[in-house]
Amino acid sequence: MADRHAGKPETPDIKMPDPAEVSAAMTNIAERSQRLINDFLSRQSAQPETPSFDPLNIAGAFLEMTTRLMADPAKLVEAQVSLWQDYMNLWQNTARRMMGEESSPVVEPDKSDRRFKDDAWKDNEVFDFIKQSYLLTSRWVQSLVNDVDGLDDKSAQKVDFYTRQFIDAMAPSNFVLTNPEVLRVTAETGGENLLKGLEHLLSDLERGHGRLRISMTDETAFEVGRNVATTPGSVVFENDLIQLLQYTPTTETVGTVPLLIVPPWINKFYILDLREKNSFIKWCVDQGLTVFVISWVNPNEALAAKSFENYMLEGSLAAIEAIIRQTGSQKVNAVGYCLGGTLLASTMAYMAATGDDRLASGTLLTTLTDFTDPGEIGVFIDDEQLKALDERMQRTGYLDGSDMANSFNMLRSNDLVWSFVINNYLLGKEPFPFDLLYWNGDSTRMPAAMHSFYLHNMYQENNLIKPGGITLNGQPIDLRDIKTPVYMLSAREDHIAPWKSTFAATQVFSGKVRFVLGASGHIAGVVNPPVANKYCYWTNPKKVKTADTWLKGAEQHDGSWWTDWVNWLKPSLGAQIPARRPEDGPLGVIEPAPGRYVKIRAV
The missing domain is CATH 3.40.50.1820 (Alpha/Beta hydrolase fold, catalytic domain)
Structure with a gap:
């Protein structure tokens, strides 16, 4: 019988970072971070009044939803039991995969969901388990909040929307340790991707004067009148x-x-x-x-x-x-x-x-x-949000374009927010030149x-x-x-x-x-x-x-x-x-x- 431990194991292709480059990068990052913090504190002290902690009135909608949800404990228990049954099936299927058996997934992402396109999400048992756990939990959370009786239409819409925002934000693809592509690139570059990503993050904060303005494209690649808006x-x-x-x-x-x-x-x-x-x-x-x-x-x-x-x-x-x-x-x-x-x-x-x-x-x-x-x-759009918006516009004389852009981006957060967080900050890649996204950011x-x-x-x-x-x-x-x-x-x-x-x-x-x-x-x-x-x-x-x-x-x-x-x-x-x-x-x-x-x- 052959010794399964025989032979020298393959060494992962891991690049060691250059200490001098890391030191220089971290010094630069520290200086820029300090400037951003000082600018932020200066702006806060100059504010004529303290803004509402909840200008979107999210808390009120979720409090009403929670109150109505707790009023029907039987439905809550039923939903919890259904989730545990799904998890039991997932654990059993994962265990069979780890023992070399064939196993069908309990849940699969939508075909249009590009967050899990890396092969490791399917081929690696651990990442497949993480993916399916997330999909099961997100499906459970959404069905739970959508099944609450008695909510008015506006509150139900707000709860559904911000629940999806939370679910999208918590996707395992958005974190270093649970994204197989990011882990692979981090090993291959010796962490250079994360340093570059941090520099990109600081650049976007600087560009937004302390507010995160995610770069969706290489803005230097376009100029209005030169290669966009060129019809004579x-x-x-x-x-x-x-x-x-x-x-x-x-x-x-x-x-x-x-x-x-x-x-x-x-x-x-x-x-x-x-x-x-x-x-x-x-x-x-x-x-x-x-x-x-x-x-x-x-x-x-x-x-x-x-x-x-x-x-x-x-x-x-x-x-x-x-x-x-x-x-x-x-x-x-x-x-x-x-x-x-x-x-x-x-x-x-x-x-x-x-x-x-x-x-x-x-x-x-x-x-x-x-x-x-x-x-x-x-x-x-509701009374509380319009009041906060009117007060802000009265102070400035206008609504800043980034506020409207952020609202529209939230409608498709996976495509217009989180994909760029992964590409720019976790993978450390430069944004791809794309005229439509240049226009979107203008x-x-x-x-x-x-x-x-x-x-x-x-x-x-x-x-x-x-x-x-x-x-x-x-x-x-x-x-x-x-x-x-x-x-x-x-x-x-x-x-x-x-x-x-x-x-x-x-x-x-x-x-x-x-x-x-x-x-x-x-x-x-x-x-x-x-x-x-x-x-x-x-x-x-x-x-x-x-x-x-x-x-x-x-x-x-x-x-x-x-x-x-x-x-x-x-x-x-x-x-x-x-x-x-x-x-x-x-x-x-x-x-x-x-x-x-x-x-x-x-x-």
Whole structure:
């Protein structure tokens, strides 16, 4: 019988760190850490008042949940017994694996869950046990809090959301000692990955002035106007809030009626002009449209008093007026994206109420007008949180862009938070250059008056859907007055503007509405160029009352909704005329696209 101990065991490939390099790195880290601590203490002492320890009012929701849970001990015991049974099965299966027997997993991660893609999570019995223990416990916790009777909808949503945040944060992949890939890299590099990770962490804290601002991409790899937002054009009009860009035509003739794009102001317009191959703006120009886009200013405290009404008067309406002067066309087609769509719908209702018929058509991309069910973003909207937010905006004059970005990132924390924690801080890797993530990190501020009005009137009180619920420039508006043809594009997996909520507008507008549902989410569902042929879309010309009925009768189409939209738009384009260049119009050229406003960074 062969001696199983015979032969020299293999030595792991472990790199020993250089003491001098470690000493220098730790000295640098200590100095930077001390600076950050001093800066933090200085800011704290300068605060005019002590902020609430629980501005999100999480404790109240969880206290109510716990009270109701304890009121039904039988259900609690039943859930506990079920968990122990699962654990017994897991222990038995793991023991069989360790003895060389085949064993099926008790629980497996979702196929889309990239946290456990390393082979060791499956091949190594210990890490497989850790993974399954986590999945069983997280499933138990979520089912327990979701099964509590008597919670109001807002509290139940908050408990569910923050429970998932806690579960995601506690994933074994997020810790050095329970992540097999991190352990392997630590052995291979002699711990250099952890030193680099600590330096990355400090750099992100420094970049956020004491607040953690996770680097999602190599920001030095991109520059607005150089390799993103590069479609040729000119700024032809500007005021305090907007620059209006007109793009250089690429066709000999264009439709008479120009196109205005109203992007959201919570981020920058160049999501629609990232690269030539996926630029919606460039594609529209190539279709023979005279394209204008609003570039919102990145406001500071000087614009604190700018309201939602100002965004209509100095934004969408000012742009329409400037386009008519520039082109001579008496009509304009308009596209609004996300919040830009909410503003466009409000503008259309205002124009209808004042007898202004200068819009030939309106297109709303992933746009909420009825905020009855705004999706998970609603977890951040209640009396306590809005009060804390209003107080903070009153002190600064605006909402910092990072606050909004952090809220949206939390909606997909595994993809937009924890994956970067692992890559940047645990593995010590440099962020990968990615234009979409560069745009995502190029945040914008929101003026205090405008953002407070928007949150209170739209999300909290849902006034836009009410006849006369909102008054703009002295005029009560009603979405039911809109008779202009409307094209609505929503995205099936949208977590910011849930498609079934956006569908509600089809029952409100008085004119003809074409509702189209795209695959994927809030961004990929919109930025879906035909050349990529990546996602499909659904159409249903019948006017039905519910989103579910609409989907049941919808027809699926391969390819991009862009082609469907431009075919819908053609009757509103008017006759073909010689192409119009920015420099040919009476407004003149202020500066080349993409202009100054889009280059103003929040930090």
